[in-house]
Amino acid sequence: MSELQLAMTNTAGLTSVMSFWVFVGSNISKRWRELMLKVALAVMVVGFVALTVAIVTRGIDAGRFPLANLYESLLWFAWATMGGYLLMQKLYSIQHLGWLASLTAATMFLYGSWLPASQHEITPLVPALVSYWRQIHVPPLICSYAMFFISGLSGLVQLWQSGRLRALAFAVGALVFAISAIGLGTFTSLDTFLLQGLFVGGSIAGLSAAWLSLNKISSGRVNQERAELYDEVGYRGIMIGFPLLTIGIITGGLWANHAWGNYWSWDPKESMALVTWLSYAAYIHLRIHRECSAEKLSLVTVAGMILTLLTYLGFNSLGFGGLHSYGRFK
Amino acid sequence: MRVAGQPLRPSDEEMTASVASPVKNSPPAKRSKLAIFASVKMTVTLLILIAATVLVGAWCPQESQVGFQKVIEMFGEQTAVKLSELGITDIFHSVWFLVLIGLLTINMVACSVQRVFPKIRTLKQPMPFFTNREISKLPVNRELSLPVSSELGLEKLSTKLRQSGYKVVENGHSLSAEWGKFGRLAPTITHIGLLSLLAGVTISSWTGFSGFKPTPLASAMSFGSSEHSKLWIGKLPEWRVRVDGTRREDYPTGEPKQWYSDLTVIDSQGHELKKQQISVNNPLSYDGVDIYQSSWGLDQIVLQFNGHERRLDLRQMGKVYAAFLPLEEGMILIFSVRNQVQPVRVFAKTPQWEAPRLLSEIPLGKSVRLGSVNLEYKELIPITGLQYKSDPGYGVTLVAFCFIMAGVMLAAVPHRQVWAHVRTEAEPANEETTAEQDLCILSVGGRSVKAKTAFEKSLYSILTRLEQEFAATGAKA
Numbered sequence: 001m002s003e004l005q006l007a008m009t010n011t012a013g014l015t016s017v018m019s020f021w022v023f024v025g026s027n028i029s030k031r032w033r034e035l036m037l038k039v040a041l042a043v044m045v046v047g048f049v050a051l052t053v054a055i056v057t058r059g060i061d062a063g064r065f066p067l068a069n070l071y072e073s074l075l076w077f078a079w080a081t082m083g084g085y086l087l088m089q090k091l092y093s094i095q096h097l098g099w100l101a102s103l104t105a106a107t108m109f110l111y112g113s114w115l116p117a118s119q120h121e122i123t124p125l126v127p128a129l130v131s132y133w134r135q136i137h138v139p140p141l142i143c144s145y146a147m148f149f150i151s152g153l154s155g156l157v158q159l160w161q162s163g164r165l166r167a168l169a170f171a172v173g174a175l176v177f178a179i180s181a182i183g184l185g186t187f188t189s190l191d192t193f194l195l196q197g198l199f200v201g202g203s204i205a206g207l208s209a210a211w212l213s214l215n216k217i218s219s220g221r222v223n224q225e226r227a228e229l230y231d232e233v234g235y236r237g238i239m240i241g242f243p244l245l246t247i248g249i250i251t252g253g254l255w256a257n258h259a260w261g262n263y264w265s266w267d268p269k270e271s272m273a274l275v276t277w278l279s280y281a282a283y284i285h286l287r288i289h290r291e292c293s294a295e296k297l298s299l300v301t302v303a304g305m306i307l308t309l310l311t312y313l314g315f316n317s318l319g320f321g322g323l324h325s326y327g328r329f330k
Numbered sequence: 331m332r333v334a335g336q337p338l339r340p341s342d343e344e345m346t347a348s349v350a351s352p353v354k355n356s357p358p359a360k361r362s363k364l365a366i367f368a369s370v371k372m373t374v375t376l377l378i379l380i381a382a383t384v385l386v387g388a389w390c391p392q393e394s395q396v397g398f399q400k401v402i403e404m405f406g407e408q409t410a411v412k413l414s415e416l417g418i419t420d421i422f423h424s425v426w427f428l429v430l431i432g433l434l435t436i437n438m439v440a441c442s443v444q445r446v447f448p449k450i451r452t453l454k455q456p457m458p459f460f461t462n463r464e465i466s467k468l469p470v471n472r473e474l475s476l477p478v479s480s481e482l483g484l485e486k487l488s489t490k491l492r493q494s495g496y497k498v499v500e501n502g503h504s505l506s507a508e509w510g511k512f513g514r515l516a517p518t519i520t521h522i523g524l525l526s527l528l529a530g531v532t533i534s535s536w537t538g539f540s541g542f543k544p545t546p547l548a549s550a551m552s553f554g555s556s557e558h559s560k561l562w563i564g565k566l567p568e569w570r571v572r573v574d575g576t577r578r579e580d581y582p583t584g585e586p587k588q589w590y591s592d593l594t595v596i597d598s599q600g601h602e603l604k605k606q607q608i609s610v611n612n613p614l615s616y617d618g619v620d621i622y623q624s625s626w627g628l629d630q631i632v633l634q635f636n637g638h639e640r641r642l643d644l645r646q647m648g649k650v651y652a653a654f655l656p657l658e659e660g661m662i663l664i665f666s667v668r669n670q671v672q673p674v675r676v677f678a679k680t681p682q683w684e685a686p687r688l689l690s691e692i693p694l695g696k697s698v699r700l701g702s703v704n705l706e707y708k709e710l711i712p713i714t715g716l717q718y719k720s721d722p723g724y725g726v727t728l729v730a731f732c733f734i735m736a737g738v739m740l741a742a743v744p745h746r747q748v749w750a751h752v753r754t755e756a757e758p759a760n761e762e763t764t765a766e767q768d769l770c771i772l773s774v775g776g777r778s779v780k781a782k783t784a785f786e787k788s789l790y791s792i793l794t795r796l797e798q799e800f801a802a803t804g805a806k807a
C-alpha cells in the first residue's frame with residue numbers, strides 16, 4: 001500500500017467517525033445546532049474526497065480496477081454511502097439521517113480494517129475476474145447496496161418521526177441480530193447453522209414484532225412533516241438504488257453469458273441479488289397505489305436493508321457457497 | 331384506466347384532467363373473476379413468494395449445480411433426503427416455482443395490457459390551465475405579491491421555471507409547466523422490457539442448445555451430447571471443432587492466469603471453415619453457436635518404456651497432475667507434472683515406504699535410464715473444457731435488457747407539474763409608497779406524486795429567488 005493511499009484511507013475512516021460525533025453532538029445545544037450540522041457535513045465531504053483519492057490511488061498502485069476483494073468493496077461501499085447521503089442532502093434537508101450514514105460508513109471501515117492483512121494487500125486476479133466487465137458489473141451493485149442502506153436508515157428515522165417507537169425498537173433489534181450474525185460469522189468459527197438461525201430468526205422475529213406493533217403510537221412524538229420527509233427519502237433512495245441493482249444484475253448476466261455462455265446459473269449470490277431485486281420490485285408496486293401506510297413501507301425498507309446485508313456480506317460469513325463469495329478467510 | 335375495487339385516489343392523469351377533483355366515490359363495479367390476474371396486489375404477493383422461494387434456493391445447495399453429494403455434506407444424509415423429497419434441493423425446477431412464474435407471467439401480461447400500456451395515451455394530453463382557486467387546492471401552493479405588472483410577474487416566473495428545466499406553456503393570465511414528463515414512460519418501457527425478456531428466454535429455450543465438452547488436444551468435438559429443453563424444435567449443427575493447440579498461462583506464483591485454445595471449425599468432409607484462438611472471456615462464434623473456454627486441464631501423459639508407448643491418464647491433485655502405474659509387488663510408479671514446460675517427476679512408492687521416493691526428473695522429449703528401462707517423456711496431452719451455446723433469442727433478450735434498464739432509470743425521474751395564475755390588485759398607498767401601486771398577485775401551485783417534499787423545496791426556492799429579485803429591483807426603484 002502506498003503512503004498516499006494509506007493516509008487517504010485513514011483520513012476517510014477518521015472523518016466518518018468524526019462526522020458521526022458532530023452529527024450526534026448537534027443535538028445537544030439548540031444554539032449551535034445549525035453550525036454543527038454544517039461542520040458535520042463539511043467533515044463528511046472531506047472524508048468523501050479523501051476516500052475518492054484513496055480508491056483511485058489504490059487502482060493506480062494495483063494497475064487494475066480497485067474492486068476485486070471484500071476489503072476493496074467495503075471501501076466502495078463506504079464511498080457510496082457517503083456519496084449517496086451527500087446526494088440526498090442536496091435534494092432534502094435530512095440532518096436526522098446524517099449520524100446514521102456516518103455510522104454506517106464508519107462501521108464498514110472498521111469491519112474492513114479488522115479483516116486479515118491478506119485482504120488489504122493487492123492480489124492478482126483469478127482468470128474468471130480478468131475482464132472489463134468487472135468494472136461495469138460490480139460498482140453499480142455496491143452503489144445500489146449503499147442506496148438501499150440509506151433508504152432503510154431513512155425508514156428507521158421515519159418510524160421515529162411518526163412516533164412508532166416500539167416498532168422502531170423491534171426493527172433495530174432485527175438489525176442488531178443480523179449484524180451480529182455477520183460479525184460473528186466473519187471473526188469467529190461458530191457453527192454455520194447457528195449463525196444462519198441467528199440471522200434469519202432474529203430478523204424475522206424482530207420485523208414481525210415491529211409489524212405487529214405499528215399501531216402503538218407515542219402521540220407526543222409525532223412530527224408528521226418530518227415523517228413524510230423521511231418516507232420520501234426512503235422511496236427516492238430505492239428509486240436510485242433499484243436501477244443500479246438492475247444494471248448490476250443485467251451486466252452480470254451479460255458478463256456470464258460472454259464468459260461462460262449462460263446468463264444465469266442460479267449461483268447463490270446471483271439468486272440473492274434476484275431476491276433483493278424482487279423485494280424492491282414488490283416495494284415499488286406496493287407504493288404505486290399507496291395502499292400501504294408510510295410506516296409499513298418504512299418497515300419494508302428495513303427488511304430490504306437486511307436482505308441487502310445478506311446479499312452483500314451474508315455469503316462470506318454465513319456459509320453460503322458459490323462462485324461469487326469472496327472466499328472464507330478464517 | 332383503473333380496475334374497479336382499487337382504493338380510489340386521484341391518480342396523476344385524473345388530476346390533470348380535472349384538478350382538485352373530488353375523490354370520486356363510484357360504487358365498486360362488478361368485475362370478472364379474472365380481474366384478480368390484473369391486480370397489483372397479486373403482483374406484490376407473487377413477487378414476495380418468488381423472492382422467498384429463490385432465497386431458499388440460494389441457501390440450499392442445488393442438486394442440478396453441485397450434485398446431491400454436496401447437499402449430504404451440508405445437512406447429513408437424513409435431512410438431505412427430506413429436503414430432496416420436498417423439492418428444495420432442486421427448487422428452480424419444482425412445480426411450485428414454475429407455477430409461480432407462470433402466474434407472474436399471466437399477471438404481468440394482463441396488467442401491462444390493461445393498465446400500464448394505456449397510460450401512454452395520457453402523455454399526449456396537454457396540461458390544462460387552472461384558476462387561482464384550483465391552484466390553492468394543489469398539494470403544494472403559495473401566493474406571492476410582486477410590485478410589478480401581472481404580465482411581467484408571469485413572464486419572470488416562466489423564465490425561472492425554464493431555467494430550472496421546466497417546459498412552460500403560457501395562456502393569458504395562466505401558465506402551466508412540466509418537468510420530467512418522460513419519467514412517466516417508465517412503467518411502459520419497463521414492462522415492455524419484461525415481456526420481451528420472457529419472449530427472448532422462450533425463443534432460446536425452444537430452439538437453442540448448450541453443452542460442455544472436455545476435448546483433448548488434436549481431437550474434434552461435435553454437438554451430439556448437447557442439452558436442450560423438453561419443448562425443443564431446434565436443429566444441431568453438422569460441423570465440428572478441432573483443438574489444434576491449448577495451453578495455460580500462469581502468474582509467477584503458479585496460480586493460473588489465463589487458458590488458451592486454438593480452434594478450427596471443420597465441416598463433415600474435414601474442410602477448414604474458421605480458425606480462432608479463444609480464451610476465458612473471449613469465445614469463438616460460428617453459425618450462431620458460441621464456443622467458450624471454460625476450464626482447462628492435463629489429460630494424459632505419453633511415455634515410452636524401452637520403445638513401447640504407454641498413455642497414462644492424469645488426475646488433478648492440487649496444483650499438480652499425477653498418473654499412476656502399478657508394477658509388480660505393490661510398487662507404484664507415480665508421474666507428476668505441473669505444466670507443459672516443466673519436466674515430469676517420477677516417483678516410486680511401495681507399501682513399505684512411508685513416502686514416495688523421487689527417482690528422476692525428465693524434461694519433455696528427453697529420456698533417462700532407470701535400471702534396465704529406458705524411459706522417455708514423449709508428450710503431454712492437455713484437455714480443454716469447451717462450453718458451447720446456441721442462443722437464437724439473444725437479440726430479443728438484449729433489447730429487453732436495454733428496455734428494462736432504461737425503464738427503471740426513468741422511474742427514478744419524478745414528474746413535476748406547476749400551475750400559475752396572475753391577477754392585479756391595487757395596493758393602497760402607505761408611508762413608503764406615496765402613490766397607489768399595482769401589485770401582481772401570483773398564485774403558484776403544483777405537485778409531484780413521487781417526490782412531493784423535494785418538489786416543494788425546489789419550487790419554493792425558485793419562488794424565493796423570484797421574490798428576492800423583485801425586492802432588489804424594487805429597492806432600487
Ligand code: HEM
Pocket residue numbers: 281284285288368369370373434435437438439441442445446449516517520521524737738741
Ligand atoms: C409480473 C407482474 C407485474 C405486474 C402485474 C406489474 C404491474 C405494474 C403496474 C400496474 C404498474 C403501475 C403503472 C402505473 O401506475 O403507472 C407498474 C409499474 C412499474 N413496474 Fe411493474 N409489474 C410487474 C412486474 C414488475 C417487475 C418484475 C418489475 C421489475 C423491474 C417491474 C417494474 C416496474 C416499474 C419500475 C414500474 C414504474 C414504477 C414507477 O413509475 O414508479 N414490474 N407495474
